[in-house]
Amino acid sequence: MYVERSPGSPLAERIACLWEQDSAEEGVQLVVPDACVDLIWGPDGPHVAGPDTGPMPVRLLAGDVYRGIRFRPGALGGVLGVPAEELRDSRIAFEELGLPADLTLEELTVRLRATAAPDPAAPAIARALRKGSSVRQVAWDLGLSERHLHRRAVAAFGYSPKVLQRIVRFQRALRMARSGVPLARVAVESGYTDQAHLSHDVKRLSGVPMGHLLAPVPRLTEDA
Incomplete structure (x- = not known):
């Protein structure tokens, strides 16, 4: 089951949604390009995904649980310390970007306020x-x-x-x-x-x- 929910104000200008994916059975999910960057907590550990330029098949096992925070297109800014182009078509572990594995939404909010804002254009x-x-x-x-x-x-x-x-x-x-x-x-x-x-x-x-x-x-x- 996949569910999205609103991040609420004031994050809504930069965060598209908070999402959850609970896999009831084994299968392959096709992730397609959407110009977004996601922070994902999953079976292989927390990582940053995207932005993609092509399809990314993801193998799901029964019982797998994923949780994510999806940035709006162009809304990443300097919160990860790297421009979006360095994340393109990649899945990068939090630790490689200096992010704590247990990053909370509250901590992310603080980071968003303290780092470079996205391009206003x-x-x-x-x-x-x-x-x-x-x-x-x-x-x-x-x-x-x-x-x-x-x-x-x-x-x-x-x-x-x-x-x-x-x-x-x-x-x-x-x-x-x-x-x-x-x-x-x-x-x-x-x-x-x-x-x-x-x-x-x-x-x-x-x-x-x-x-x-x-x-x-x-x-x-x-x-x-």
Whole structure:
């Protein structure tokens, strides 16, 4: 069973959710790119995951328990002491980053307040690319050169603007498809040229067709 819950204020601006995964049986779970960085406590010890550029299959055993804290895209800032690009496609133990294995949410809150804040332009970059704006247009709207935009995107998200665009567009398409929107409409409203383009991008980023990703997902629940 997988459950998400809100981190509550004031963490909500930087933390997307707190999540729990309890595995009732053995299997493989496919983790797909979402532009997020997660702090994870699991059977192999606490580690930092992502941001990913491709599918990451995770072998689950019956009885495995995972707990996680998921940062919003671009919201990592300096809390881990390294830019997001150094975490790309990696799973890094807490100890390698100087994090205590028993890090609590309260301690993380203190760290967030004491370390460098995320790039204030990050939300606008992600939002514009998610809506289908071109990299050139995003740079123009923010008053940046494309080279400067590239540097800031890589530092904040771990991705170049082009890769970030593919991932946030993919995630938008996945949310729409999971809500029951027909794939032809999903393709148009998510900024793909056609349904074939959507299918190609989904396969490239997840390794499987869209149909394999449309299992129901849990709703975000409020803190108790």
